[in-house]
Amino acid sequence: MAYDKFTVLQSTAVPLPIENVDTDQLIPARFLKATERVGFGDNLFRDWRYNPDNTPKKDFVLNNPIYSGKILVGGKNFGSGSSREHAAWAVYDYGFRAVVSSFFADIFKNNCLNIGVLPVQVSPEFADKVFAAIHADPKTELEINLPAQTITLIATGESEKFDISPYKKDNMINGFDDIDYLQSIKGEIEEFAAQLPL
Amino acid sequence: MSTTLFDKVWDAHVVRKIEGGPDVLFIDRHLIHEVTSPVAFLGLKSRGIGVLYPNRTFATADHNTPTINQHLPVADPLSANQLNALESNSKEYGISHWGLGHQKNGIVHVVGPEYGITQPGATIVCGDSHTSTHGAFGAIAFGIGTSEVEMVLSTQCIMQPKPKKMRINVNGKLGVGVTPKDVALFIISKLTTSGATGYFVEYAGDVFENMTMEGRMTVCNLSIEMGARGGMIAPDETTINYVKGREFSPKGEAWDKALAYYKTLKTDEDAVFDKELTFDGSTIEPMITYGTNPGMGMGISQDIPDAEHVEGGAATYEKSLNYMGFSEGDHMIGKPVDFVFVGSCTNGRIEDFRAFTSLVKGKHKADNVTAWLVPGSHIVEAQIKEEGLLDILTEAGFVLRQPGCSACLAMNDDKVPAGKYAVSTSNRNFEGRQGPGSRTMLASPLVAAAAAVTGVVTDPRTLIEELV
Numbered sequence: 001m002a003y004d005k006f007t008v009l010q011s012t013a014v015p016l017p018i019e020n021v022d023t024d025q026l027i028p029a030r031f032l033k034a035t036e037r038v039g040f041g042d043n044l045f046r047d048w049r050y051n052p053d054n055t056p057k058k059d060f061v062l063n064n065p066i067y068s069g070k071i072l073v074g075g076k077n078f079g080s081g082s083s084r085e086h087a088a089w090a091v092y093d094y095g096f097r098a099v100v101s102s103f104f105a106d107i108f109k110n111n112c113l114n115i116g117v118l119p120v121q122v123s124p125e126f127a128d129k130v131f132a133a134i135h136a137d138p139k140t141e142l143e144i145n146l147p148a149q150t151i152t153l154i155a156t157g158e159s160e161k162f163d164i165s166p167y168k169k170d171n172m173i174n175g176f177d178d179i180d181y182l183q184s185i186k187g188e189i190e191e192f193a194a195q196l197p198l
Numbered sequence: 199m200s201t202t203l204f205d206k207v208w209d210a211h212v213v214r215k216i217e218g219g220p221d222v223l224f225i226d227r228h229l230i231h232e233v234t235s236p237v238a239f240l241g242l243k244s245r246g247i248g249v250l251y252p253n254r255t256f257a258t259a260d261h262n263t264p265t266i267n268q269h270l271p272v273a274d275p276l277s278a279n280q281l282n283a284l285e286s287n288s289k290e291y292g293i294s295h296w297g298l299g300h301q302k303n304g305i306v307h308v309v310g311p312e313y314g315i316t317q318p319g320a321t322i323v324c325g326d327s328h329t330s331t332h333g334a335f336g337a338i339a340f341g342i343g344t345s346e347v348e349m350v351l352s353t354q355c356i357m358q359p360k361p362k363k364m365r366i367n368v369n370g371k372l373g374v375g376v377t378p379k380d381v382a383l384f385i386i387s388k389l390t391t392s393g394a395t396g397y398f399v400e401y402a403g404d405v406f407e408n409m410t411m412e413g414r415m416t417v418c419n420l421s422i423e424m425g426a427r428g429g430m431i432a433p434d435e436t437t438i439n440y441v442k443g444r445e446f447s448p449k450g451e452a453w454d455k456a457l458a459y460y461k462t463l464k465t466d467e468d469a470v471f472d473k474e475l476t477f478d479g480s481t482i483e484p485m486i487t488y489g490t491n492p493g494m495g496m497g498i499s500q501d502i503p504d505a506e507h508v509e510g511g512a513a514t515y516e517k518s519l520n521y522m523g524f525s526e527g528d529h530m531i532g533k534p535v536d537f538v539f540v541g542s543c544t545n546g547r548i549e550d551f552r553a554f555t556s557l558v559k560g561k562h563k564a565d566n567v568t569a570w571l572v573p574g575s576h577i578v579e580a581q582i583k584e585e586g587l588l589d590i591l592t593e594a595g596f597v598l599r600q601p602g603c604s605a606c607l608a609m610n611d612d613k614v615p616a617g618k619y620a621v622s623t624s625n626r627n628f629e630g631r632q633g634p635g636s637r638t639m640l641a642s643p644l645v646a647a648a649a650a651v652t653g654v655v656t657d658p659r660t661l662i663e664e665l666v
Binding site for chain 2: 022029030034081086103110111177181186188189
């Protein structure tokens with residue numbers, strides 16, 4: 001099994017209503033020097049989270065104790081920029097299991113799906129509702145139901161469906177990954193390769 | 199049925215389609231580097247699986263390598279550790295490894311094409327978003343995450359849904375001082391950094407047809423900056439002349455067979471795209487960015503737009519300008535410059551150094567500017583010397599460094615200090631991209647040259663006119 005199974009997640013959420021959050025903010029390049037996948041959570045949003053002397057920046061949301069939870073709610077075009085999977089690892093290692101946004105950058109979204117972080121793309125209107133609800137009450141709980149493909153504001157019952165391919169959904173529910181699948185069709189791949197022009 | 203260039207290459211590489219899921223896509227060429235591969239190799243080990251086709255993967259060290267004194271041991275232990283891991287993993291699995299000091303070492307997206315690893319109609323991936331560069335040859339090339347690096351190593355395939363298709367047409371005569379970089383920054387400024395998300399782009403029109411391969415690589419390189427999965431340009435005589443005879447290009451009978459394939463690689467006349475955009479190339483100015491994403495660019499003679507004229511939230515816009523220390527309505531011309539960086543997979547090729555040199559010739563580097571000129575590869579470095587560019591650069595007070603990604607992402611010591619301004623020919627102006635607190639203005643090698651000799655943001659056309 002490649003990662004934790006994901007079915008239904010009920011949690012408070014951390015709001016980050018900034019657009020175009022790029023992977024250099026999620027994890028700056030200077031923290032990409034590990035040869036193992038450990039400790040990236042400590043450097044999630046490093047330069048927004050800490051001053052140059054490593055003291056926490058009080059006004060950044062991850063340093064505000066009233067916000068917590070396993071869900072990160074970001075602004076539009078979340079995860080733009082580089083292909084570094086380290087950005088998704090940092091999100092996961094910090095303790096988030098889902099990211100909610102009205103729009104995701106492609107590679108980041110794909111990386112999340114490959115490591116067991118669920119990207120939940122909602123309408124801009126629903127994203128606004130979620131931000132408003134958390135702003136009004138930081139203890140607002142959300143439910144993300146992967147089998148039903150719904151995200152719900154538990155207090156009001158307001159809910160929206162989200163998209164995910166049946167294949168990826170099945171993978172996440174069972175904790176499988178693409179390598180498991182590809183290994184199982186290796187013979188077919190080798191036959192295919194034999195007839196290629198390049 | 200009429201199909202696009204993208205369809206032709208993608209469909210020819212689909213091993214299997216999964217109902218309600220992605221395509222299993224076969225990858226012809228896989229490039230790896232020291233930063234995004236170590237965990238993939240660990241994955242192979244923990245699963246007890248090997249590399250299926252070691253001759254389809256090529257390793258080069260570039261992201262964290264020093265750009266001076268490359269003959270000495272790498273001082274940073276973490277960087278040294280990654281470089282050693284790339285070497286030992288490559289050796290263990292029989293992968294070609296072009297490490298630091300190797301004659302073929304250089305930026306992965308510069309050396310791939312130089313040695314003919316990049317071929318028209320191929321599928322090419324690398325754990326680096328600027329893999330889109332190779333689309334200049336009519337290849338489908340894009341960046342992947344480390345999990346996918348592991349997939350390609352172990353099965354030579356990845357699993358992705360087929361993206362939508364967009365065509366961007368640019369026709370017309372480019373003005374004096376307008377380079378491929380300006381064309382790309384112009385397009386991104388129109389589309390924003392998410393305008394092409396979910397799409398694979400084909401660039402068409404005489405502006406691209408008239409570009410050299412170096413110029414086309416610059417354009418395709420920046421496709422990711424508007425969110426596109428990648429960008430490609432149909433191969434033509436320019437492409438074939440570039441590819442022919444390179445070390446890893448097909449030879450003899452294999453070349454004839456490949457050539458027949460390359461000639462099929464174009465979009466049918468009546469093929470339909472999900473989205474199609476057209477721009478007039480003659481309206482493009484030399485470009486510069488003023489904010490903290492590559493979509494925040496404008497003609498260099500313009501003023502920074504007001505928030506109300508910009509797509510997106512005012513709060514995000516204000517945060518960005520605050521970071522840069524700029525205000526709405528500011529002129530960009532005359533803004534202070536502390537650093538100039540010429541290099542990267544975007545603009546680290548010979549043509550870029552020719553352009554830079556043409557403008558600084560007979561002038562002198564401004565005293566307030568620290569300039570880093572970093573060739574993309576040893577071939578580029580050698581050409582700079584052979585063509586006499588180095589003599590001109592030296593005369594003008596510039597020093598040439600050794601190949602690597604360098605200050606583009608500042609993983610090595612080439613870091614712009616906090617609060618300082620850099621005019622950079624690289625690809626991203628994100629907060630802290632060139633060092634914590636650094637402030638980046640993206641531009642072409644000509645705009646970089648104009649800044650380097652005047653010490654402030656300067657329209658290169660004013661200097662070119664002086665020359666004429």
